[in-house]
Amino acid sequence: MNRIALFLPNWIGDVVMATPAVRAVRTAFPAAELVAVCKPYVADVLAGAPWFAHTVLADKRGPKAQRLFAAARRLRELGTDAAVLFPNSFRTALLARLGGAKRIVGFARYARGFLLTDKLHAKTDARGRFVPSPALDDYNRLAVALGAADPGHRMELFTTPADDSSAAEVWERFGLGRYPRVVALNPGAAFGAAKHWGCDHFAELARSLTARLGCGVLVLCGPGEREMARQIAEQSRSPHVHSLADAKLSLGLTKAVVKRADLLVTTDSGPRHFAAAFNRPVVALFGPTHIEWTETHFAKEICLQKKLACGPCQQRVCPLGHHRCMRELAPAAVFEAAERLLTRLTLPVWEGVPRAA
Structure with a gap:
């Protein structure tokens, strides 16, 4: 793969919890360029990190179609081969598909399963209710599904x-x-x-x-x-x-x-x-x-x-x-x-x- 888009979580703490998975993807695909797709307010969480070649700021505020299609157009210009979706929203899966990703890895939630090529499922009990489990572990599961080794639990940040x-x-x-x-x-x-x-x-x-x-x-x-x-x-x-x-x-x-x-x-x-x-x-x-x-x-x-x-x-x-x-x-x-x-x-x-x- 030449270029992989990582759709980062929407909360500051969750972005940090995703860093083991991001690092594992970087290690597993050393020749690929990584693209960070994120909200503007979380972009600075990973400032100084050596992992990403490009950043696409995607935000639903303002005219939704304009924001969505502008981000999708940028992803198509970059030519993304795969996308890993840390957020579970329908919109992120749609953006990945409109952005031209040939492979889309994510959890099959919020009726977006048909947009994914690699579907993961959240942990539930015998009655189908979600079981509280670490988001960090779920993020790691996404990296492994893409082809990375087990990322472990060591979170990592950088300063400028x-x-x-x-x-x-x-x-x-x-x-x-x-x-x-x-x-x-x-x-x-x-x-x-x-x-x-x-x-x-x-x-x-x-x-x-x-x-x-x-x-x-x-x-x-x-x-x-x-x-x-x-x-x-x-x-x-x-x-x-x-x-x-x-x-x-x-x-x-x-x-x-x-x-x-x-x-x-x-x-x-x-x-x-x-x-x-x-x-x-x-x-x-x-x-x-x-x-x-x-x-x-x-x-x-x-x-x-x-x-x-x-x-x-x-x-x-x-x-x-x-x-x-x-x-x-x-x-x-x-x-x-x-x-x-x-x-x-x-x-x-x-x-x-x-x-x-």
């Missing part, structure tokens, strides 16, 4: 020189090099309010990390989460807690900051997977979502979840209004998990990142 320079400026601005350990906190969650842990909880955790362990703390945020990051830093009442609220934000900066940090404490959101991809310890806070769907088999991760009769409900907003699954996840328990990771692991020092003596 500009990303690393931006992170270095953050370290310099807040004097983070003077701390023996720097902990990054990620309070945001694009999925919905049900995943939020609460500014008061994050502030209490940040205060404990600085007072009891001497850590520097940096609160991450996306463009719509600046006020949340400010509140956490202010409510911590600690001069050692800083936020990115006033920084020039980008996905690349978030990646580079996580790569430098000694630990990430995060909601179940995209940056959680950045930590594993850069081999950084992570405490992940789960509420309404099944851990099984996003299991990554990362040895340096501790997942915490309050088990309740009403969950995991997989809802964006708590349907009962109490949000107990996150509210009752105590900061003391999260601090204990963070301390365990910080004290049991010997972490590498990233080149160019000063550490206190």
Whole structure:
């Protein structure tokens, strides 16, 4: 095959979970050019990666036919021999077919089976109901179906020189090099309010990390989460807690900051997977979502979840209004998990990142 189109997932964390499969396809077909087909907002997740020769940005916003046919025309110009569909939507299969792919590998869901040449099926129980299983493993199954070897579970990301320079400026601005350990906190969650842990909880955790362990703390945020990051830093009442609220934000900066940090404490959101991809310890806070769907088999991760009769409900907003699954996840328990990771692991020092003596 001369050219293979990989239709990337639509969520930031899922793109990271697809990296073992992408790497395996790259290894299995060294002479082929890989084409990334993705939404514009996830393209920067793989910035700096050596895998792709071309990127096609496909988005259904705006006139649907124009967006669809423009992307299909670009794929036909490139001449794709095969397509691997990580998303399960009908639209991705249609785009692959209109784009001229001779072989299309994907899961037969949402009535798109007739568009596929290689059909895979999701795991179900005896009654035909979907069984929670790691998306990472499903992505790997797609790569194997194309002809790659078992990709394994090691996720991988890259940063650009500009990303690393931006992170270095953050370290310099807040004097983070003077701390023996720097902990990054990620309070945001694009999925919905049900995943939020609460500014008061994050502030209490940040205060404990600085007072009891001497850590520097940096609160991450996306463009719509600046006020949340400010509140956490202010409510911590600690001069050692800083936020990115006033920084020039980008996905690349978030990646580079996580790569430098000694630990990430995060909601179940995209940056959680950045930590594993850069081999950084992570405490992940789960509420309404099944851990099984996003299991990554990362040895340096501790997942915490309050088990309740009403969950995991997989809802964006708590349907009962109490949000107990996150509210009752105590900061003391999260601090204990963070301390365990910080004290049991010997972490590498990233080149160019000063550490206190």
